[in-house]
Amino acid sequence: MSTMKFPKNLIILTILSIIALSLIWVSCQKSEMKNYLSETSAERDQRMAWWREARFGLFIHWGLYAVPAGEWKEGKNHAEWIRTTAQIPLEEYDKFVPQFNPVQFNADEWVTMAKAAGMKYIVITSKHHDGFCLFDSKETDFDVMSTPFQRDIMKELAEACRKQDMKICWYHSIMDWHHPDYLPRREWETERSADGANFERYIQYMKNQLRELVSNYGEIGVLWFDGEWESTWNREYGRDLYNYVRNLQPNIIINNRVGAGRSGMEGFTKGGEFVGDFGTPEQTIPATGLAGVDWETCMTMNDHWGYNKNDQNWKSTKDLIQKLADIASKGGNFLLNIGPTAEGLFPQASIDRLKAMGEWMKVNSEAIYGTHASPFASLVWGRCTQKAIENGTRLYLHVFDWPANKSLMVPGIYNQPIQAYLLADATKSALNVTRVEDALVIDVPAQAPDSINSVVVLEIQGQPDISDPPKIVADQDIFIDELSVSLVSDRENIEIHYTLDGTIPELNAPVAVAPLKLTATTTVSGRIFRDGKAVSGTIQKTFTKVTPIPAVQATNPQPGLNYAYYEGDWELLPDFKTLTAKKSGTIPTFDISVRDQIEHFGFEYAGFIKIPVDGIYLFYLDSDDGSQLFMGDKLVIDNDGLHGLQERRVALPLDAGYHPLRVKFFDKTGGDGLVVSIKGPGIEKQRIGEAMLFH
């Protein structure tokens, strides 16, 4: 036996080496595709730096739809959606191809105009929903090379941008109304069969085109996806596509529409499953900035993205300049759109607006580029942006309403002023600044330097110390036995005094150091003091002690929910009681995949939820389109109506045991989805799973 030992070990060693080598080989193969979904915040900051500095970009919607210029038969209100809004058959739409000949197109001129407006990047439609490609694609003949023009428009623009230090970026639609493998078909497109269509093959087509777009045109700033909301697209595809594009160009920036789960036109992705680098509010400016979230408002100058010759509803220059300041004051970027004509020209009204914005930017761009969101919640006369300077902060006060009394009041600011001057004043002659209680008052000339937005610079020592009250932080507003409540502020050298009887905290009130423990309904009031003086207003919040909802006796509960499935065309939840279900049965959990069609359907689920321990539970209802959640007979979450995925929630005090629960849901068209989640004592937010559901 002992003579066998040596060779046996050798064999084992050889086998182990082979295994090790093949493992190394496999991991090398894998490492070809790097995972960019988990980069560090430092890596991310570095990649996002130019985009955050830029603040202002040009969107261009251009394609075959410029030929009909918004008109089809009697309709005059179409644009880039014309193939769908006018229900134009594919063969009919293809007839625009031989008509597309924008001989007046001049890439250098376009880039020069954007540059003169103060824009730092251009996002142009490499492909819109109609599927037509403005670039020379080996993957399709439905591109610019099939038109009489036969010039790769993307190439000319990319080169012109490179010459003028402008970032070139692509808008690329996931939805494609032309490719045979894209699904679903339009509802009205009954003539166009979907037989043999293969969505996975479409994804490969799209990836091949994206490889062309990020490989053949030099460095691309942003990939701006859109048309992601249809039922065929999902977050998994989104993560894969994000990684695919980043692997081709690691520093590229990708918008959140690469994924799924955008909440309507507000444009932000909800939940922890954010894919993409920035949120995309469309035609709207968020009410406030969002800490730690990059975003960009895209907006038209009139009412259409693509060229519409009848649309003269232009936003005023004043409106556009003030919108730019408003967006910057909330920490966002402004992507302003132009729809060029079929001849290859910007409409004159758009040119005029670019020029006027450029004139304002020539004087004031410092108050836009690389700035951060305002430290003030609101200012009656305008907006504020800011930048860090050595030992302090430079505040850019964007004054829309110039003070008639020649004194500009900056309320609720405790910093020492360093200096103030007009940004339009090249000599920076000092403006007088005086303190009046918690305000700084700046003496300004009678005449506003700019009739739309005059920028007053105010430099202060340190970081902005604004009279914001503390924040009152607790898990919920209601509780059963005891609740922990904290008073916090990130302001420096302060003490937070509080009361629990609804009175305004004075210096003699106790100081909040540890979290407060509430055992009865209480109004907590907090206020910030420094050096024995109040330096904020008072904030108040009431926390209510509640009696939990008792559990019910469930006789012989079985796993799963009862469901009834309906079909119909609704804008709001119908009264299912008056309708006949197409089918019904039991189902492990809230699941809409048992639907028989992907549009125009509804569900009602009924059963019990088994609550593990007494406590406050949060329920979340996220749906596209409408939904409602009932506990017993009581409507507790109303998320009804037509919308993209949208989440609503409620906090309920519940005893351990069974509670009767019902969910109603409907989908009209477009994407769909229903997610019912719970969070409670010892339960992280999660979908309500089979283990908790009975009937």
Ligand code: H79
């Ligand atoms: O390219 C421009 C438009 O053609 C395109 N986006 C801009 C940048 C656009 N496509 N559709 N719309 C704008 C409006 C569509 C809105 C809806 Fe939805 C789609 C409503 C329901 C599905 C997206 C997902 C908004 C809410 C849920």
